[in-house]
Each structure stands twice: as C-alpha cells, then as structure tokens.
Amino acid sequence: MFSLHPESGVPLYRQLMEQIRRLIAGGQLPPGTALPSVRELALEHAVNPMTISKAYALLEAEGLLERNRGKPMTVAAGAPGAAPLARRLQQLEPQVMQLAAAAKQLELSFRDAA
Amino acid sequence: MFSLHPESGVPLYRQLMEQIRRLIAGGQLPPGTALPSVRELALEHAVNPMTISKAYALLEAEGLLERNRGKPMTVAAGAPGAAPLARRLQQLEPQVMQLAAAAKQLELSFRDAA
DNA sequence: TTGAGTGTATTAGTGTAATAATACACATAG
DNA sequence: CTATGTGTATTATTACACTAATACACTCAA
Numbered sequence A, B: 001m002f003s004l005h006p007e008s009g010v011p012l013y014r015q016l017m018e019q020i021r022r023l024i025a026g027g028q029l030p031p032g033t034a035l036p037s038v039r040e041l042a043l044e045h046a047v048n049p050m051t052i053s054k055a056y057a058l059l060e061a062e063g064l065l066e067r068n069r070g071k072p073m074t075v076a077a078g079a080p081g082a083a084p085l086a087r088r089l090q091q092l093e094p095q096v097m098q099l100a101a102a103a104k105q106l107e108l109s110f111r112d113a114a
Numbered sequence C: 001t002t003g004a005g006t007g008t009a010t011t012a013g014t015g016t017a018a019t020a021a022t023a024c025a026c027a028t029a030g
Numbered sequence D: 001c002t003a004t005g006t007g008t009a010t011t012a013t014t015a016c017a018c019t020a021a022t023a024c025a026c027t028c029a030a
Helices: A012-025 A038-044 A049-062 A085-105 B012-025 B038-044 B049-061 B085-105
Strands: A065-068 A071-075 B065-068 B071-075
Touching: A012 A049, A012 A085, A012 B085, A038 A049, A049 A065, A085 B012, A085 B085, B012 B049, B012 B085, B038 B049, B049 B065
Parallel strands: none
Antiparallel strands: A065 A071, B065 B071
C-alpha cells in the first residue's frame, strides 16, 4: 500500500505522511476508512512501530486522521475526501517543479522527461 | 546557481551534490570549470561552509570534482562531461517515477501532471 | 614578503530520526 | 473474564545533519 525509501534522505515518517495525504485527496481512502495497524505496517516495511505512530499522530494533529481508542486509526470524517481536480493538481505541483528544475540542469526539456 | 530547500527533509549537502552532478551531465559545467568557493556558497545560502565542503569532498571521492590546493575546486578532467541524451534521461528517471507514483495516489494520470 | 583567497581538519555542541524494549489504556471477539 | 488486537507514552541509545569558531596548508597577486 505504501512504499518507503530509507536511502532517499527524506524521513520515513514524512514519506508516509505524504502518501497518506495523497491517497485521501485522491479519494482512495474515503472518510471512515481504517488504516493499517501500526504494528502491521512496521513489520511490512521493517521499521519501528513508533515511526509509523509518529506519522499517524502528526496527521491526526492536521485533522486528516481520527483517533479511536483501542481501535484502528481512521480517515477523519472532516477530512476533505476526494479533492477536486484543481486541488489535486496543486498538491502535485512541488514535485513537478522539482522535476522541471532537474530536467533543466540536465539540459533537457520538460517534454523530454515526460 | 543552486537552489537549496532546508525544509524538504533532504540533507543540504545531498541536494547540492545532486545539482552539481546534473549540471556536469548536462554540460553546463564542462571539465576544468572552477566551482564557486565554499565560503561564497555558504554565505549566499546562509549555510555553514563545512556543509558545502562536505558535498565537494564527496563529489571528489566520486571522481566528479578535482581538488587543487589553495585553488578553487574544479570539474574533474575525467568527469564524463556532457552525457548522451539517453544517459541524461536515465539520470532523471527516479524523479519521473516518483512523480508518477504521486500522481497515481492522487488518482491523476501522468499526463495530467505534465 | 604580505595579504587575501582557496579547501579542510578539528573540536564542541544542538537538534532530529530511528531503533529497542517495555508498559499502559482501551476495544472487542471468544 | 481472557486473549488479542488497537494506539501510545516512556526511557535509553545510536546515528546523522548542521552549526560554530578556530586553525592550518596552500596559491597567487600586489
């Protein structure tokens, strides 16, 4: 469900946060959906459970996830759900800009990359 | 010449390394070119000189840069120089894949993003 | 020779990411 | 009630990124 890359330099809990944010905005995780358990994800990606927990806790602070004592974390009812296309494109913009910058440094057109 | 983003989570010295690698592969920094001084770059980006030095040192270990005592760092004579288009595209691939993955999580086509 | 310019080694300190091992409070099915 | 499943707080430890302040060896122009 998620893909983590420890060698990328980006903290694991941040990678997880970004992916969950996108899956919610993309509508693949509608409000009310239960997320994989901390221990399950930790085992699957050979990562410490507290690292997953950190991502969940921060997303709850953002209002995207909802805590249910003793029960799995769920996508918050107040979460935006499937965002309109414009907002989704906006969320993707930083990565597009980054790719464009890299292409320019390589003397390639953005079209070449795509 | 370079753009550093401390908030991205990617270590600064790594960001710098990636950009120098691309500028060399893109031919914008041909072999023999002198790089900006450590202190100059550090001042420009409000960063510690040793952070720049670390990037330079690692790139020298890779064979991309050349050390000249008392003189500026230069692009190594043995550096690949302007790489063929195929190799440049290959160097860009990881970022393209990353963008594609993000687009998919947002339920967007890669075409939408580009 | 002096002085300003290179990169770098050194030492010390701060903050963060991640791990490890427990332990706790709660929910729910048996 | 019990067992198993949630998430989380805690403490300690390791590693890394970055900063800071010096100091050094070297080059080169004045």
